[in-house]
Amino acid sequence: MVALICKDYGFECEFIARGSDISKVIEEYSKHSADEHGIEYSKEALMQFIIRKG
């Protein structure tokens, strides 16, 4: 199980993308950040966020 928690990246936002499929979690979060925050993270950057969390 991996998760990307929007709040962890400095947003006042309760969005959490989570699941067992890393690529789906990344896709979901990347869509959310582009739609809601106007920020497009690269898949590599989001992968780093997940890796750093352990």
Ligand SMILES: [Zn+2]
């Ligand atoms: Zn958000």
